[in-house]
Amino acid sequence: MLTADLTGERMLITGGASGIGRAASLLFSRCGAVVAVNHLAGDPRGEETVAEINAGGAQAVAVPGDVSDPKGADAMVAAAIDALGGLDILICNAGTPGANEPIPHDDLDAMTEEFWSKLLSTNLIGPFRCIRAARAALTESKGVVVSTASIAGLGGNASSVAYGASKAGLINVTRNLARALGPDIRVNAVAPGLTRTPWTEPWPAERKARSVENTMLKRMVEPEEIAQAMLYLAVNGAVTGQTVVVDCGRMF
Secondary structure, rough: OOOHHHHHHHEEEEEOOOOHHHHHHHHHHHOOOOEEEEEEOOHHHHHHHHHHHHHHHOOEEEEEEEEOHHHHHHHHHHHHHHOOOOEEEEEOOOOOOOOOOOOOOOOHHHHHHHHHHHHHHHHHHHHHHHHHHHHHHHHHHHOEEEEOOOOHHHHHOOHHHHHHHHHHHHHHHHHHHHHHOOOEEEEEEEEEEOOOOOOOOOOOHOOOHHHHHEOOOOOOOHHHHHHHHHHHHHHHOOOOOOOOOOEOOEEE
């Protein structure tokens, strides 16, 4: 298992209280980072994750906020930077599929203006808002950004047209911001395949089995494995502008 010495490093993770985000919050804290865990206001999992980290001897603070809200995102990032005294690592993990069930790609009527707006504002513009708000702090620390994209953004079977487009856009933004913000800030992303999270847990077994059958390793990805990839991208100073696929060898 990959590990690193992040003692003294200050990290903000959006969507850090469940699934992939929670796994990353716990991993980075075990490596010594002080973690600001972002979560939606009123979600008890945020305080629970922070309490677990602090009980284990590491340090964490809760910074509630919604990345889909422009003012709210800016205020949340500012609060995290103030609480941490700066910022070294920003993980843009918050995202939404917008629906509990996949929407067939030929169901154009389901792709309403409201649906598009929700997904793009959360999955694409949300990370951009957070990076923009954190730019000065990350420039000062020569920091790094790691975003959670998806194989849906690389042509995988997306849960909806809008979801796939939002993640494809995030992959493009990752590459462009790596150029724009380098050499001071590195910008990378992870593209998970089917991962065991609270969102995928209630899926019908046959649906998950079909997806697993299309992988080389014949299993789902665990959230801790995505967190490991995030850690690699955070500590390897030679990597920027990249999107690392972690999908158990899914064959499109």
